[in-house]
Amino acid sequence: MFHLLWLVPALPFAGAAILMLFGPRMSRRPAAWIGCGSIGVSAAISILIAWRFLAQPPAGGSYTQQLWTWMSVAGFQPGIAFYLDALSLVMMLVVTFVSFFIHLYSVEYMGDDEGFSRFFAYMNLFVASMIVLVLGDNLLFLYLGWEGVGLCSYLLIGFWYTDPKNGLAAQKAFIVTRVGDTAMALGLFLLFHQLGTITIQPLMQAAQQHWAGGSPYATAAGLLLLGGACGKSAQLPLQTWLPDAMAGPTPTSALIHAATMVTAGVYLIARTHVLYSLSPVAQTAVTVVGLATLLVAGFAALTQDDIKRILAYSTISQIGYMFFGLGVGAWTAAIFHFMTHAFFKALLFLASGMVITSMHHEQNIFKMGGLRKELPLAYWAFVIGGCSLAGVPLVTAGFYSKGLILWGALSSPRGSETLWALGVFGVFLTALYTFRLIFIVFHGPCHHKPSQKTGMTMGVPVIVLCVLSLVGGFVNLPAWLGGHPWFVNFLGAALPATAEGHPAFGELASEGLVSLALAIGLVAAWYFFLKRRELSEWLASTGLGRLLHRWWYNDWGMDWLYDRLFVRPVGWFARANKGDAVDLVYDGAAAVTRLGWRALRTTETGRVRWYAAGLLVGTVIFVMILALL
């Protein structure tokens, strides 16, 4: 069964190739069948492999499929090889499963678009790259998938390329993530140079053997890989590209910029967790980045008025939670949150796609309102997804995963009460912005009558993701509920368990306080944005309120700062150097040659007799020189 593993990335890749070559001459129906079918079969194979993995785990808890050697240069032999263990199995399952439903949704959502087959070609290519990323057995192969998803992200953000704004957003995403990718490439060079291999498992063993705890190499490698993860996962300080990436079609935002690609950084850090365990500095950096991002993005989400931008900031904030979990050593909790986040965030994006379609592509939430009765399915999807995002206790998936991260932040030796409290404050923010969105869009007075109704092809994926957002957390029922932490135990084969420290209070108390923060956020959102809307407007119109609103609305001025710090100096330099200083050397050589030409051209009279005379004089001079010597 495991030998079918190569088909999981190969099928979407084949689908992308067929759609790219023959897509333009294909009608919509076969294009949709190829686009969805390849992912569907690949998801089915993933499920078969997962079933086999659970029934009969391979020896050593992992399975490697070596297809061939990529290249062989002086001891450097990266293979085209897939590595399957508990961690990559979870990633692969979630990616293929969520992708399949989003593809299904796109068949209807993109139904009238001119670039229908092009869209599916890019999406299939994305899924293939993403699976290569999570299954890659060595860091170079992983990097291939890493850049592949970056390319697809660029192509899909700029999918509607006739609007220059979308093209600019795509370029921004590509360039900003490139900053992180450069750091990551440097990290790979460092690891190969120091440890002589790039295959992940031997590399991790070598790191453990050769590097002592706190070794500067481990710190440097960890920080460089963190740089790559920050770029891809839109963490501070490279988060600015993700809100603009919402220019792409909504299914793209759901798949790439919420559920899968942006969590690649989390996967990378979890995969190379040995480096972070060796280097407390790098791991602390992960904690700080995660915590800062989750708070910054939470505040920014509070002030946005574009429905997709709110969700984008909430994605940044939730990935911040995952980084936070990785940083405090709650590895399994972070991956758990990745899984539940993939479900509920994909759900929220798909539901927002329904809202946007029926509102004639209006994305401003203040122009919506009272849509509860008109769009019941989207409303309930938003309620379920929003509750899961905020972490409503007991019934939603988000509650269990976020609770586990926060419990890790309190109980692990790397955590502390302060970290925990800041994380809980993040829960309050999450509840506030989530329910602000729901109350403004679906409650209150109705401004616009929605027109279009959405069909079953869009409805089914939304319903499936609703169910998953509710029950997805039950795979890891905590002990205080009398459950069994099955998911954490399963991942325990690939990731170290969360260390036990001396928490100030128990898990039940922690969960209770988290729920309290959530309840406060919910009530505050209800009071300020539904019951007494004028109160929030008054708050935003005071001097300080206006200042903060503007500051947060513009993403804490990060774009402004980068514009001043990088974009403008580079632009100024480019303008100043329009003549290209280096070219002066070559221009000088050309000028000297031209001068010589001017001098010599006077001798070219075109008169044969002058040439003959010249020959004579030359010969005479030559003979004289010979005679004199």
Added chain:
Amino acid sequence: MFALGLIGLLVRRNLLFILMSIEVMLNAAGLAFVAAGARWGQADGQVMFLFILAVAAAEVAVGLALLLRLYHRFQSLDADAADEMRG
């Protein structure tokens, strides 16, 4: 005789005379070879003259063909009229 040919080449503007001057110069060189061969009793001089004869024949063939083309083009045999290629 070589100098006579050279002067002819430099002062005459008629292409036909220039060609004839070149012939004179080639013959002068050939005569010098023959004379030198006779002086030092070696056959090389005469071999060389045969070469020069062949070269002169080829030169005249090409030269006359060029001359015809130039006459067609410029309606004149003046060498200085064909100075269109001046730099």
